[in-house]
Amino acid sequence: MKNPRILSTLILTAVGLFTLVCIVAIQNLEFDYNFEKFYPEEDTETRFFKDHREMFSSDNDFLLLAVKNDAGVFQKEFLLKVEDLLAEVDTVSNLDTVLSLTRMNKLFISDFGRWKVPYINYNQLDNLIDDSIWIAKTPDVYGHLISKDFRSLSIFLKHKDYLSAAGCEQLAQSLKAIKARYEFDEFHIAGRAVGQNYYVKLMQSELMFFSLTSLFLLVLFLILAFRSWWGVFLPVVVVVLSVIWILGVMSMLNKPINLVLTVMPTIIFVVGMSDVIHISSKYLEELRRGRAKLVALRITIKEVGMATLLTSLTTAIGFLTLYSSRVVPIKDFGLYVSVGVMIAFVLSFLVLPSMFVLIPEPKRAKKRVEQSFWTPLLRKSFLWTIRNQLKIGIISLIILIVSAIGLTSIEVNNFLLEDLKKEDPMNLSFQFFDVNFSGVRPMELAVESKSVDILSVEGLRALDSIERVIVRTYPVELLISPLSAIKTINRIQMGGLNQHYELPVSDIDLQKAINRLKRLMSSSIASKYLSADGKVARLSATAPDIGGDAFNALNSTFKSEIEGLFPAFNITHTGTAHLIDKNNQYLASSMIWSLGIAFSVIALIVGFLYKSARMVLIALIPNVFPLIMIGGVMGFLGIDIKVSTSILFTIAFGIAVDDTIHFISKLKLELKKGNKMLFAIRRTYMSTGRALVLTTAILCAGFLTLIASDFLGTFYMGFLITLALIFAVVSDLFLLPVLILVFYPGKER
Numbered sequence: 001m002k003n004p005r006i007l008s009t010l011i012l013t014a015v016g017l018f019t020l021v022c023i024v025a026i027q028n029l030e031f032d033y034n035f036e037k038f039y040p041e042e043d044t045e046t047r048f049f050k051d052h053r054e055m056f057s058s059d060n061d062f063l064l065l066a067v068k069n070d071a072g073v074f075q076k077e078f079l080l081k082v083e084d085l086l087a088e089v090d091t092v093s094n095l096d097t098v099l100s101l102t103r104m105n106k107l108f109i110s111d112f113g114r115w116k117v118p119y120i121n122y123n124q125l126d127n128l129i130d131d132s133i134w135i136a137k138t139p140d141v142y143g144h145l146i147s148k149d150f151r152s153l154s155i156f157l158k159h160k161d162y163l164s165a166a167g168c169e170q171l172a173q174s175l176k177a178i179k180a181r182y183e184f185d186e187f188h189i190a191g192r193a194v195g196q197n198y199y200v201k202l203m204q205s206e207l208m209f210f211s212l213t214s215l216f217l218l219v220l221f222l223i224l225a226f227r228s229w230w231g232v233f234l235p236v237v238v239v240v241l242s243v244i245w246i247l248g249v250m251s252m253l254n255k256p257i258n259l260v261l262t263v264m265p266t267i268i269f270v271v272g273m274s275d276v277i278h279i280s281s282k283y284l285e286e287l288r289r290g291r292a293k294l295v296a297l298r299i300t301i302k303e304v305g306m307a308t309l310l311t312s313l314t315t316a317i318g319f320l321t322l323y324s325s326r327v328v329p330i331k332d333f334g335l336y337v338s339v340g341v342m343i344a345f346v347l348s349f350l351v352l353p354s355m356f357v358l359i360p361e362p363k364r365a366k367k368r369v370e371q372s373f374w375t376p377l378l379r380k381s382f383l384w385t386i387r388n389q390l391k392i393g394i395i396s397l398i399i400l401i402v403s404a405i406g407l408t409s410i411e412v413n414n415f416l417l418e419d420l421k422k423e424d425p426m427n428l429s430f431q432f433f434d435v436n437f438s439g440v441r442p443m444e445l446a447v448e449s450k451s452v453d454i455l456s457v458e459g460l461r462a463l464d465s466i467e468r469v470i471v472r473t474y475p476v477e478l479l480i481s482p483l484s485a486i487k488t489i490n491r492i493q494m495g496g497l498n499q500h501y502e503l504p505v506s507d508i509d510l511q512k513a514i515n516r517l518k519r520l521m522s523s524s525i526a527s528k529y530l531s532a533d534g535k536v537a538r539l540s541a542t543a544p545d546i547g548g549d550a551f552n553a554l555n556s557t558f559k560s561e562i563e564g565l566f567p568a569f570n571i572t573h574t575g576t577a578h579l580i581d582k583n584n585q586y587l588a589s590s591m592i593w594s595l596g597i598a599f600s601v602i603a604l605i606v607g608f609l610y611k612s613a614r615m616v617l618i619a620l621i622p623n624v625f626p627l628i629m630i631g632g633v634m635g636f637l638g639i640d641i642k643v644s645t646s647i648l649f650t651i652a653f654g655i656a657v658d659d660t661i662h663f664i665s666k667l668k669l670e671l672k673k674g675n676k677m678l679f680a681i682r683r684t685y686m687s688t689g690r691a692l693v694l695t696t697a698i699l700c701a702g703f704l705t706l707i708a709s710d711f712l713g714t715f716y717m718g719f720l721i722t723l724a725l726i727f728a729v730v731s732d733l734f735l736l737p738v739l740i741l742v743f744y745p746g747k748e749r
Helices: 004-026 044-055 076-089 125-136 165-180 192-226 229-252 260-288 293-324 328-358 374-387 389-407 425-436 457-473 482-493 507-519 548-562 576-610 613-637 648-672 677-708 712-743
Strands: 062-068 095-099 105-110 113-118 152-159 186-191 441-449 536-543 569-574
Touching: 004 229, 004 328, 044 441, 044 536, 044 569, 044 576, 062 076, 062 165, 062 192, 062 425, 076 095, 076 152, 076 165, 165 186, 165 192, 186 192, 186 425, 192 229, 192 260, 192 425, 192 677, 229 260, 229 328, 260 293, 260 328, 260 648, 260 677, 260 712, 293 328, 293 576, 293 648, 374 389, 374 677, 374 712, 389 613, 389 712, 441 457, 441 576, 457 482, 457 507, 457 536, 457 548, 457 569, 482 507, 548 576, 569 576, 576 613, 576 648, 613 648, 613 712, 648 677, 648 712, 677 712
Parallel strands: none
Antiparallel strands: 062 152, 062 186, 095 152, 105 113, 441 536, 441 569
């Protein structure tokens, strides 16, 4: 079609129609934060965990309520209020078990019969002191259902297994409503259901906040850069359409927004804006040189098109390398952000030129390009670079060494609520259980007997020895297992005395306790800790969240402690927390793999563009520097490698390399014109320098909005990627020209 106005109108009409379809689809976009989706796919331990959970039950489908009374638990008014609270909790749907010390009884069996006595008898105030003394000697409740300072009670709530997001939200809202009706000195709720609901609400609010904030900052920078309505309106239209399209596509594919994907609109905004800035700047520059509108467009597409395509490809590939991860949310993040980057590129070269054709030509500035603000600034910068090549090399080497030292200090570590800041209310509630009770981090082991039954004298004696090693190694005081059931039965048979919460000393008494437990095996509680064939025992506990790195060290200690001691048993760590730790270790190695893929692809692109191994090396060095530098910053600031930070290096490299691609692409054009290397570098520096600084400023502004996040992972993404982009543009403006001159000496220069 030869008429550009008709073609432009058709393109904009098609874009508008698909945009309407996406807007309708976005109405059904869902949010999801499921911890289990962060487990590595096709992993032997993940499969073991699922089989273990199928055999018994989930280790993470529970909630804990904690109520504190500064005057102490043993106050009748406080205890009556707790009973009123429990009565309301009983009415909440999706709860299977409500366990509170105020409802528990001590059981006794003697020659005179059976009877039970409440642990806390608040109808007889005179007995409360005796009750507290008894409880302090009861290992299965002291420090678990009542704090050791006797000021707080913990209420255990077991909800239905595998509760859906909607069910978790309903449960969380019901408990929050109940909490609002009671005044305790402190009231805390912790557990997966409320944590998941809390995360989803934060994700929804942050997605909206970052989108609007990024848009505002982009508009502000565009006003400062172009000082015209078209220089603001047209770029904003392109990036907003890009975000609408990718969110619409995700909704059509029934792909929900997860925690990692909440930053996607911000990334699309700032990365898409980079394309728009380069196109608009070049178009405006050609108009100022006196070109006609269509001629200026052709030159812009010819000179900027290939470089913008390459930068979009390299950025998309940087994100797409994350698809090699076995963690589904990371895979989704890499895939959909890379698709969004390419959508932004396509829309930039469809919508912008079409709009330029249809709208009136912008008023040309009276001053020539050479007389602008940027020209003298870039000229001084270029001259300083050429005159101080040795100094730049020495400074770069010093920075590299210092950063490498910091890089060696980075640790691979994670916590259950690592994405929430320390002062976050949800995090404070989890910390309360860590400090005052046995913690909320699930700890799960499976003990499989190769020969004898677990419920045999020999099996239980061995299991008791295994548990002693566990308690000695880990920060746990109580394990729930078939052994704890036997200990409870023994205590009951021995008159309810706490010193008998142990395995019976004689094999005859132990066999009696085994027989009694077997009669109870039909109950759901007993069957959830012993397999139907009696060969596998489940050992479950909660522990303070001391961090994945600390637990990995304890696991190694435990492995060395039991090595060779129990040849007839297979002892396996499993459970949600263990898989999260394993996943974090995997992501650290996966980061290296993703970076390797990204380096290789970028090297191939540069090699194809220049057909020169030297230019490949020249292009990679300025982009490795920023990665080492942010690694050094992480090491010196004590920022650990975890799920949220492991992807930063790949993202930073994929975005930062764009500046280098633009620089060497322009350099190639200048060399093709027959210019000598030094003159070609100068022309490239003066032409692309302004766009590099502007796009970096816009990228940094966009990513800096992320530091306002309540999620630490998002905060670090904003902070560290901003640093990486600053380091990258400095490397491209100062180190890259020096490298080119060093690698192309003599006549080539």
